[in-house]
Amino acid sequence: xxxxxxxxxxxxxxxxxxxxxxxxxxxxxxxxxxxxxxxxxxxxxxxxxxxxxxxxxxxxxxxxxxxxxxxxxxxxxxxxxxxxxxxxxxxxxxxxxxxxxxxxxxxxxxxxxxxxxxxxxxxxxxxxxxxxxxxxxxxxxxxxxxxxx
Amino acid sequence: xxxxxxxxxxxxxxxxxxxxxxxxxxxxxxxxxxxxxxxxxxxxxxxxxxxxxxxxxxxxxxxxxxxxxxxxxxxxxxxxxxxxxxxxxxxxxxxxxxxxxxxxxxxxxxxxxxxxxxxxxxxxxxxxxxxxxxxxxxxxxxxxxxxxxxxxxxxxxxxxxxxxxxxxxxxxxxxxxxxxxxxxxxxxxxxxxxxxxxxxxxxxxxxxxxxxxxxxxxxxxxxxxxxxxxxxxxxxxxxxxxxxxxxxxxxxxxxxxxxxxxxxxxxxxxxxxxxxxxxxxxxxxxxxxxxxxxxxxxxxxxxxxxxxxxxxxxxxxxxxxxxxxxxxxxxxxxxxxxxxxxxxxxxxxxxxxxxxxxxxxxx
Numbered sequence: 001x002x003x004x005x006x007x008x009x010x011x012x013x014x015x016x017x018x019x020x021x022x023x024x025x026x027x028x029x030x031x032x033x034x035x036x037x038x039x040x041x042x043x044x045x046x047x048x049x050x051x052x053x054x055x056x057x058x059x060x061x062x063x064x065x066x067x068x069x070x071x072x073x074x075x076x077x078x079x080x081x082x083x084x085x086x087x088x089x090x091x092x093x094x095x096x097x098x099x100x101x102x103x104x105x106x107x108x109x110x111x112x113x114x115x116x117x118x119x120x121x122x123x124x125x126x127x128x129x130x131x132x133x134x135x136x137x138x139x140x141x142x143x144x145x146x147x148x149x
Numbered sequence: 150x151x152x153x154x155x156x157x158x159x160x161x162x163x164x165x166x167x168x169x170x171x172x173x174x175x176x177x178x179x180x181x182x183x184x185x186x187x188x189x190x191x192x193x194x195x196x197x198x199x200x201x202x203x204x205x206x207x208x209x210x211x212x213x214x215x216x217x218x219x220x221x222x223x224x225x226x227x228x229x230x231x232x233x234x235x236x237x238x239x240x241x242x243x244x245x246x247x248x249x250x251x252x253x254x255x256x257x258x259x260x261x262x263x264x265x266x267x268x269x270x271x272x273x274x275x276x277x278x279x280x281x282x283x284x285x286x287x288x289x290x291x292x293x294x295x296x297x298x299x300x301x302x303x304x305x306x307x308x309x310x311x312x313x314x315x316x317x318x319x320x321x322x323x324x325x326x327x328x329x330x331x332x333x334x335x336x337x338x339x340x341x342x343x344x345x346x347x348x349x350x351x352x353x354x355x356x357x358x359x360x361x362x363x364x365x366x367x368x369x370x371x372x373x374x375x376x377x378x379x380x381x382x383x384x385x386x387x388x389x390x391x392x393x394x395x396x397x398x399x400x401x402x403x404x405x406x407x408x409x410x411x412x413x414x415x416x417x418x419x420x421x422x423x424x425x426x427x428x429x430x431x432x433x434x435x436x437x438x439x440x441x442x443x444x445x446x447x448x449x450x451x452x453x454x455x456x457x458x459x460x461x462x463x464x465x466x467x468x469x470x471x472x473x474x475x476x477x478x479x480x481x482x483x484x485x486x487x488x489x490x491x492x493x494x495x496x497x498x499x500x501x502x503x504x505x506x507x508x509x510x511x512x
Contacts, residue, residue, distance in 0.1 A: 076457075082459050106448070110489060
């Protein structure tokens with residue numbers, strides 16, 4: 001890492017009071033973004049989306065966490081966009097309480113986990129009916145997981 | 150010709166046909182020495198900054214003590230496999246692809262080994278063929294080494310073609326990223342030998358596939374061996390899902406089908422880049438500036454990093470559809486992917502590995 005980038009990262013680490021593990025994560029992400037985009041880490045750290053978090057008003061730990069999430073979105077831009085789109089689709093389904101959809105971790109597989117929490121047969125019936133009613137939206141989510149859309 | 154620093158010959162192999170061929174073809178300036186026991190010579194040079202890279206430049210001619218024939222090391226019950234059998238006639242490769250799994254697989258014995266007793270493998274193959282005469286087997290030499298790199302020195306391909314050309318239920322697959330086909334052009338495969346090339350777009354070739362033949366040369370070599378009576382196949386493996394990959398791979402397929410009519414291709418395989426975290430770390434250490442090693446891979450259930458599912462399925466499907474549109478139903482399979490991904494891409498359930506292996510052997 002060049003000297004300017006080292007200074008920039010040190011400044012961020014001090015501002016956000018990054019812990020050792022967080023610094024290691026940030027270093028790895030910055031290194032890989034730099035290779036992907038052929039820009040020095042200092043230029044990445046000066047991006048508006050990161051500066052807003054670094055100079056923001058939240059607590060140190062909250063800003064540190066948001067900083068790493070944002071850095072990760074820069075490192076994995078298409079994964080971040082795909083995840084956001086899928087979450088929006090899930091949210092738009094407005095599933096009733098007791099029914100939840102879980103995306104595969106980091107979209108590492110194409111399988112959706114559907115959970116139903118029911119205390120009696122009537123609740124189960126309502127949950128299944130709700131899922132059946134939303135089958136079109138669910139199909140759209142399966143399509144997105146399968147690279148369509 | 151690939152560069153070597155030295156050739157080390159196990160003394161008991163010094164008079165073998167292979168050792169004599171190699172000694173006769175070694176370029177001047179390459180050190181040749183004999184040793185009693187090759188075990189030490191294949192170990193990594195611990196003092197070197199890149200022991201794996203050093204190993205590639207040290208050819209060791211020795212005896213193989215283990216069986217030559219083995220199941221493909223990539224095979225697993227978790228995947229829809231292709232029934233490929235591996236014939237280990239050499240270990241490691243003079244080319245240096247940044248993504249190569251050998252960087253991890255052979256980290257403890259990285260020397261470029263060629264086995265002087267390789268014709269012993271023929272006995273194993275005859276036993277296999279005689280044991281199931283009703284089945285067809287596809288056997289390849291390109292898993293732990295490139296099948297044709299250094300063939301100008303070893304001429305192994307000539308013996309292999311001669312052997313396989315006389316076996317009705319065995320198909321040899323020579324898998325390569327080179328254009329070293331001279332020995333093949335002078336042999337008659339009688340339909341029993343297939344030559345396959347890994348194909349990548351120029352962007353991947355330039356970033357990752359060091360010391361390999363350019364993609365255009367591989368396609369030209371494929372055309373030449375096809376005209377000489379060989380069957381041909383192509384591996385789009387690893388597929389690397391960089392930004393712009395879909396456009397580049399489709400363009401590559403167009404270039405391929407412009408040169409080689411699709412109906413002349415026996416099969417294509419596809420498999421996105423997959424790396425264990427250990428392999429990725431080793432590859433990043435050796436090729437820190439390679440952007441292809443910093444793609445959007447995530448950890449899967451099998452402990453390997455791959456492009457996240459929607460991204461890679463989309464890429465597989467785009468390639469499969471382009472081949473379909475090219476006008477011929479080319480048999481295709483996915484390497485190291487579960488049946489569910491196969492179904493997403495091809496729309497059907499994959500057959501059992503032995504059946505796929507049989508189909509590919511006869512394709």
